[in-house]
Amino acid sequence: MDIMQIGNKILNEQPFSRxxxxxxxxxxxxxxxxxxxxxxxxxxQHGYVHxxxxxxxxxxxxxxxGGSLFGDxxxxxxxxxxxxxxxxxxxxxxxxxxxSGKKVVCCTxxxxxxxxxxxxxxxxAQGTVLGKV
Amino acid sequence: MDIMQIGNKILNEQPFSRxxxxxxxxxxxxxxxxxxxxxxxxxxQHGYVHxxxxxxxxxxxxxxxGGSLFGDxxxxxxxxxxxxxxxxxxxxxxxxxxxSGKKVVCCTxxxxxxxxxxxxxxxxAQGTVLGKV
Amino acid sequence: MDIMQIGNKILNEQPFSRxxxxxxxxxxxxxxxxxxxxxxxxxxQHGYVHxxxxxxxxxxxxxxxGGSLFGDxxxxxxxxxxxxxxxxxxxxxxxxxxxSGKKVVCCTxxxxxxxxxxxxxxxxAQGTVLGKV
Amino acid sequence: MDIMQIGNKILNEQPFSRxxxxxxxxxxxxxxxxxxxxxxxxxxQHGYVHxxxxxxxxxxxxxxxGGSLFGDxxxxxxxxxxxxxxxxxxxxxxxxxxxSGKKVVCCTxxxxxxxxxxxxxxxxAQGTVLGKV
Numbered sequence: 249m250d251i252m253q254i255g256n257k258i259l260n261e262q263p264f265s266r267x268x269x270x271x272x273x274x275x276x277x278x279x280x281x282x283x284x285x286x287x288x289x290x291x292x293q294h295g296y297v298h299x300x301x302x303x304x305x306x307x308x309x310x311x312x313x314g315g316s317l318f319g320d321x322x323x324x325x326x327x328x329x330x331x332x333x334x335x336x337x338x339x340x341x342x343x344x345x346x347x348s349g350k351k352v353v354c355c356t357x358x359x360x361x362x363x364x365x366x367x368x369x370x371x372x373a374q375g376t377v378l379g380k381v
Numbered sequence: 382m383d384i385m386q387i388g389n390k391i392l393n394e395q396p397f398s399r400x401x402x403x404x405x406x407x408x409x410x411x412x413x414x415x416x417x418x419x420x421x422x423x424x425x426q427h428g429y430v431h432x433x434x435x436x437x438x439x440x441x442x443x444x445x446x447g448g449s450l451f452g453d454x455x456x457x458x459x460x461x462x463x464x465x466x467x468x469x470x471x472x473x474x475x476x477x478x479x480x481s482g483k484k485v486v487c488c489t490x491x492x493x494x495x496x497x498x499x500x501x502x503x504x505x506a507q508g509t510v511l512g513k514v
Numbered sequence: 515m516d517i518m519q520i521g522n523k524i525l526n527e528q529p530f531s532r533x534x535x536x537x538x539x540x541x542x543x544x545x546x547x548x549x550x551x552x553x554x555x556x557x558x559q560h561g562y563v564h565x566x567x568x569x570x571x572x573x574x575x576x577x578x579x580g581g582s583l584f585g586d587x588x589x590x591x592x593x594x595x596x597x598x599x600x601x602x603x604x605x606x607x608x609x610x611x612x613x614s615g616k617k618v619v620c621c622t623x624x625x626x627x628x629x630x631x632x633x634x635x636x637x638x639a640q641g642t643v644l645g646k647v
Numbered sequence: 648m649d650i651m652q653i654g655n656k657i658l659n660e661q662p663f664s665r666x667x668x669x670x671x672x673x674x675x676x677x678x679x680x681x682x683x684x685x686x687x688x689x690x691x692q693h694g695y696v697h698x699x700x701x702x703x704x705x706x707x708x709x710x711x712x713g714g715s716l717f718g719d720x721x722x723x724x725x726x727x728x729x730x731x732x733x734x735x736x737x738x739x740x741x742x743x744x745x746x747s748g749k750k751v752v753c754c755t756x757x758x759x760x761x762x763x764x765x766x767x768x769x770x771x772a773q774g775t776v777l778g779k780v
């Protein structure tokens with residue numbers, strides 16, 4: 249299996265990702281892109297995407313970016329800043345690994361929202377992924 | 382309406398919280414407790430609760446704890462450490478406001494997992510809530 | 515050597531901690547307390563203690579709390595919220611280890627400021643310490 | 648005064664930055680670069696730059712990047728990942744503002760270490776700056 253097939257297999261084995269409908273758009277060593285069509289069930293009380301949906305997508309993208317380097321990997325922690333309310337058709341999370349050690353890698357993730365063919369940054373995340381060696 | 386009624390009204394207006402089934406167990410000035418029954422759709426590929434479910438619950442509990450002080454409030458950012466894999470019947474997030482300024486409050490949240498009548502800490506979060514004044 | 519002697523030895527081998535004058539007030543498995551007398555050189559442009567002094571003390575206290583469990587340890591990352599401006603005689607950082615794994619522990623730290631015999635919370639931190647196994 | 652003069656004035660009014668010897672290398676709306684020559688007093692017990700020095704520089708660079716947009720500004724919180732041990736001649740912190748709201752901006756900062764004419768990434772930070780309006 250190539251890396252995209254492995255990534256898709258893992259994503260498909262996550263019931264929560266199937267529930268939400270997450271799609272793996274890209275996976276390379278040190279980079280992952282996850283996408284999610286925004287459904288009305290994903291919103292909060294003001295009609296924007298719930299922060300929890302965005303943080304889920306960031307968490308998962310960080311794990312895939314780190315996992316692309318380590319094989320089986322574990323997100324130890326992450327931090328997310330919500331920058332703009334997300335409203336539109338699609339969430340796009342692009343995560344990349346920064347300088348990597350043998351056991352630990354810091355990954356950053358930008359989460360964009362696609363609204364009427366315009367993409368804008370809605371959140372930024374940074375986290376720590378640990379290789380399960 | 383008392384504070385619990387207001388909190389329940391807001392939670393009920395969040396389609397994503399309805400999708401997952403979140404329950405408001407307590408809300409007082411500076412404190413919020415949210416609970417979520419663990420369903421098989423919430424898991425990841427190893428059979429544990431997906432980190433994104435835990436981060437969603439932490440995010441929401443932080444917002445309710447901060448919002449209990451400010452009225453309408455916005456979680457600007459948060460950080461979460463996953464401490465132990467979550468497996469069991471229920472997630473319980475207890476968030477409290479630390480020293481509060483006029484516009485900004487730092488809130489912390491501990492997320493417990495109830496498994497066969499034992500509660501254990503599965504994650505710790507800390508975030509910043511901004512009053513919408 | 516007992517744990518306090520080991521801790522004092524390490525602290526004394528840190529030139530930066532000697533420059534600032536940090537003191538180890540307590541060290542037990544899973545807990546560390548560091549203290550620092552506030553000097554005029556530690557301030558920022560408004561007369562409060564510079565955030566960088568507070569973040570240094572938090573970083574060091576987190577490392578000592580985690581190191582008390584693992585022996586040689588490394589702080590991978592941390593997050594700090596500044597809650598109130600620090601002004602007074604002394605900074606007191608109390609760090610404790612939360613649920614610990616074999617290789618990784620999440621530690622939290624509260625930083626207090628002593629001003630005219632009153633202690634108040636000025637910052638809260640949370641970080642990840644990795645055992646150097 | 649132009650923006651560099653204002654920045655230098657503020658930096659020069661910070662006793663802690665004078666103690667360490669921080670230099671403002673660049674300041675533009677949404678971007679700040681701070682630099683610090685590494686002295687032997689800045690090290691920890693293994694001969695690397697103390698994390699507290701790096702976190703101080705990140706904190707200050709984040710504040711300058713955010714302050715360049717808001718005028719008087721306050722760093723509410725930040726998170727830092729240490730990526731590689733810092734050893735060499737100089738620390739260079741480059742901070743930029745991400746998508747900015749009216750009152751709050753998320754800033755990110757990369758901290759490089761210059762060692763024998765080579766620059767390498769030693770830490771990444773992300774924080775929240777609040778305009779003092």
